[in-house]
Amino acid sequence: MRIAVVGGGPAGLYFALLMKRDWPELTVDVFERNQADDTFGFGVVFSDQTLDTFKAADAQSYAAIRDNFAYWDDIEIHFKDTVHRVPGNGFCGCSRRSLLMLVQARARELGVGLHFGVDIAEAETLRRDYDLVVAADGINSRIRENWRERFQPETDLRPNKFAWMGSTHPFDAFTFFFKETEHGLFIAHCYQYEAGRSTWVLETDPETFERAGLGAMDEAQSAAFLEGVFAEELQGHRLITNRSLWRNFPMIRCRNWVVENVVLIGDAKATAHFSIGSGTKLAMEDAIALHRAMGQAKLDVAAGLKLFETQRREEVEKTQHAADVSLVWFEELRRFWDFEPLRFAFGLMTRSKAITYDNLALRAPEMVAAVDRLVADGLGDLAKRRRDGSPVPPAFQPFKLRGMRVENRMTVSPMCQYSAQDGLPTDWHLMHYGSRAVGGPGLIFTEMTCVAPDARITPGCTGLWNDAQEAAWKRIVDFVHAHSAAKICLQLGHAGRKGATKLMWEGMDRPLRDGAWPVVSASPLPYYPESQVPREMTRIDMDRVTTEFVAAAERGERAGFDMLELHCAHGYLLASFLSPLTNRRTDEYGGSVENRLRFPLEVFRALREIWPCEKPMSVRISATDWAEGGLSAADSVAIAEAFAVEGCDLVDVSTGQTATESRPIYGRMFQTPFSDRIRNEAEVATMCVGNITTADQANTIVAAGRADLVALGRPHLADPSFVLRAAAWYGVDVAQPVQYQPGKDQLMRNTPREREELQELKLKAKPSRHAPVA
Numbered sequence: 001m002r003i004a005v006v007g008g009g010p011a012g013l014y015f016a017l018l019m020k021r022d023w024p025e026l027t028v029d030v031f032e033r034n035q036a037d038d039t040f041g042f043g044v045v046f047s048d049q050t051l052d053t054f055k056a057a058d059a060q061s062y063a064a065i066r067d068n069f070a071y072w073d074d075i076e077i078h079f080k081d082t083v084h085r086v087p088g089n090g091f092c093g094c095s096r097r098s099l100l101m102l103v104q105a106r107a108r109e110l111g112v113g114l115h116f117g118v119d120i121a122e123a124e125t126l127r128r129d130y131d132l133v134v135a136a137d138g139i140n141s142r143i144r145e146n147w148r149e150r151f152q153p154e155t156d157l158r159p160n161k162f163a164w165m166g167s168t169h170p171f172d173a174f175t176f177f178f179k180e181t182e183h184g185l186f187i188a189h190c191y192q193y194e195a196g197r198s199t200w201v202l203e204t205d206p207e208t209f210e211r212a213g214l215g216a217m218d219e220a221q222s223a224a225f226l227e228g229v230f231a232e233e234l235q236g237h238r239l240i241t242n243r244s245l246w247r248n249f250p251m252i253r254c255r256n257w258v259v260e261n262v263v264l265i266g267d268a269k270a271t272a273h274f275s276i277g278s279g280t281k282l283a284m285e286d287a288i289a290l291h292r293a294m295g296q297a298k299l300d301v302a303a304g305l306k307l308f309e310t311q312r313r314e315e316v317e318k319t320q321h322a323a324d325v326s327l328v329w330f331e332e333l334r335r336f337w338d339f340e341p342l343r344f345a346f347g348l349m350t351r352s353k354a355i356t357y358d359n360l361a362l363r364a365p366e367m368v369a370a371v372d373r374l375v376a377d378g379l380g381d382l383a384k385r386r387r388d389g390s391p392v393p394p395a396f397q398p399f400k401l402r403g404m405r406v407e408n409r410m411t412v413s414p415m416c417q418y419s420a421q422d423g424l425p426t427d428w429h430l431m432h433y434g435s436r437a438v439g440g441p442g443l444i445f446t447e448m449t450c451v452a453p454d455a456r457i458t459p460g461c462t463g464l465w466n467d468a469q470e471a472a473w474k475r476i477v478d479f480v481h482a483h484s485a486a487k488i489c490l491q492l493g494h495a496g497r498k499g500a501t502k503l504m505w506e507g508m509d510r511p512l513r514d515g516a517w518p519v520v521s522a523s524p525l526p527y528y529p530e531s532q533v534p535r536e537m538t539r540i541d542m543d544r545v546t547t548e549f550v551a552a553a554e555r556g557e558r559a560g561f562d563m564l565e566l567h568c569a570h571g572y573l574l575a576s577f578l579s580p581l582t583n584r585r586t587d588e589y590g591g592s593v594e595n596r597l598r599f600p601l602e603v604f605r606a607l608r609e610i611w612p613c614e615k616p617m618s619v620r621i622s623a624t625d626w627a628e629g630g631l632s633a634a635d636s637v638a639i640a641e642a643f644a645v646e647g648c649d650l651v652d653v654s655t656g657q658t659a660t661e662s663r664p665i666y667g668r669m670f671q672t673p674f675s676d677r678i679r680n681e682a683e684v685a686t687m688c689v690g691n692i693t694t695a696d697q698a699n700t701i702v703a704a705g706r707a708d709l710v711a712l713g714r715p716h717l718a719d720p721s722f723v724l725r726a727a728a729w730y731g732v733d734v735a736q737p738v739q740y741q742p743g744k745d746q747l748m749r750n751t752p753r754e755r756e757e758l759q760e761l762k763l764k765a766k767p768s769r770h771a772p773v774a
Contacts, residue, residue, distance in 0.1 A: 028111075065094060161205075165240060223238075261302075375703060438721075449492055454517045622654055
């Protein structure tokens with residue numbers, strides 16, 4: 001078997017040496033366009049976890065790397081004359097040149113053919129002579145680009161500018177410097193990679209780059225300018241350049257990693273932003289995964305390549321998602337600039353979602369305790385404390401909206417039950433809302449409650465247009481108030497073009513075959529091609545619908561609801577006005593975002609006028625349509641600001657479900673960044689929602705200032721006592737009915753021991769420390 005590797009960087013060399021080590025009879029050739037000792041850049045960084053992987057893959061090269069690295073355990077954050085140092089991270093830095101020389105030497109020792117100064121531009125040159133061609137030719141891969149139609153790469157060139165430089169300044173921690181200048185904000189990501197040498201990745205936004213005139217400077221001039229910006233931090237040391245050109249980071253994804261017997265690895269197939277670690281680390285992990293797959297397939301090329309892509313893709317995409325979230329944090333740095341420095345540092349540490357409140361508490365308990373105090377101090381007399389005087393974690397702190405106080409930040413998300421009879425809530429709804437309320441959340445939202453029979457999504461949706469429905473809702477509200485400390489919010493909505501559809505489990509959003517009612521929308525556009533075509537709303541329709549909303553809200557007030565939410569999300573009637581995908585009107589209700597807001601604001605204004613001033617109101621919005629031509633980030637902020645001006649106290653930030661062409665990017669807490677943007681740019685309280693599954697995540701979100709309330713749906717469906725269990729985990733008291741007090745007492749006794757045992761397991765499971773023995 002003959003293997004050709006295009007690209008003599010660490011990943012290509014590592015794959016080659018692993019294959020030659022385990023199958024000496026193979027012919028393995030590496031082709032590199034540069035000379036053996038050519039290298040650009042400065043250092044690379046690896047975590048303890050990655051070093052564990054290297055050790056398991058090839059102990060001899062691992063030992064050589066270990067003997068040539070600089071190790072540190074801490075991350076240090078310099079922001080506005082403050083320094084926060086976070087231990088327990090475990091990283092090493094290594095000279096890129098040293099790494100190349102080490103893996104070259106190991107590959108040469110094993111008999112890999114190393115061919116330098118050989119430029120391979122296309123796979124066809126090698127495919128005729130080799131059974132397997134590995135394209136490890138980097139971010140600008142010509143193998144990939146010459147077969148674009150087959151690998152199908154997508155590139156998103158990010159706006160921030162960055163340049164890699166070096167220095168003789170020493171570091172004993174991975175260090176972030178944040179500086180404000182007359183031109184704007186600058187960031188330095190710094191780490192030592194060998195004695196007397198450190199990497200400095202300099203980053204800034206495009207506006208600052210332009211104002212500073214960096215685009216007109218050469219390398220030496222850029223370095224001199226940045227030496228001025230970071231003069232205090234450099235402490236007399238100079239910046240060193242080595243092809244230190246300003247660039248925009250390309251986020252690269254390929255639909256296909258494998259074409260016939262050619263496979264992409266490393267940056268050739270997928271990139272991950274430098275703010276979560278080095279691309280070299282990811283590329284070498286690709287090499288290990290490809291080697292493992294070929295072994296599992298017993299050197300069958302087609303089977304091995306299929307295994308590689310199947311086994312590796314999910315991990316790569318998870319890493320890319322974390323990297324994408326991380327890079328956006330740096331792009332939007334201005335949003336966080338006025339944060340208190342401790343909250344800023346906590347937000348930086350938790351930005352990619354890989355590190356959370358609980359995880360950080362194991363690494364840096366003093367920092368997390370300080371964050372708890374920061375959140376509590378911001379609440380003044382409202383703050384809740386344990387018996388020992390320590391503040392409860394952020395998600396268990398109370399929150400106040402107008403005259404309503406909720407006892408903690410965790411809410412039961414609005415979830416349609418599709419179990420009403422002609423809009424009438426049944427015993428199912430009493431059980432559903434009552435049991436969740438008893439479980440301890442601060443606030444419960446009803447499912448979307450429809451304001452008229454023709455406003456329903458399905459025949460099973462609840463309504464509030466007659467006396468019987470009002471009485472049924474009052475029964476539920478009274479139960480919640482009598483047996484729990486939870487508050488309950490009425491969510492009102494109108495399905496619009498997504499109405500007259502089947503129950504969720506019979507075909508979500510699919511049109512009814514029998515018994516359908518006419519539907520209306522902003523424009524006559526069906527949801528699915530087979531869906532009913534809605535009638536475009538007239539002014540008379542708008543007046544009628546507004547009256548229906550007001551009447552339902554008045555019934556909600558008589559039923560005793562604590563709060564009112566207007567549903568303007570997910571492609572329902574009011575959302576259809578807000579999104580340019582569903583609003584094609586040419587009158588004063590279409591076109592600009594201000595015009596698209598006009599009718600939803602009319603409805604909200606009418607509700608605010610009749611809803612008691614001491615009771616809060618919220619609005620649920622879709623902050624993005626996840627589709628080209630849909631709502632922009634600026635639109636979502638403008639929409640939130642407009643509702644806030646009219647008296648909205650909280651924006652419930654969801655996304656999508658507007659149009660069938662939506663393509664959401666799912667992941668943990670995937671909608672929280674939209675809440676973060678709206679909260680900190682529109683300066684209005686927010687509730688986030690979307691794949692939030694733990695109290696740990698809720699604590700992280702609240703502490704970092706990404707939302708004020710956290711909505712959880714499926715966790716509450718699976719466990720009505722979700723909040724009670726979480727409270728016991730953190731040693732927090734929550735109200736329970738006297739009938740359930742023995743169960744609560746048992747939880748409060750047993751859970752601390754369970755938590756202690758789990759923490760011990762987590763500490764034992766941490767990657768080995770690879771620091772050299774002194």
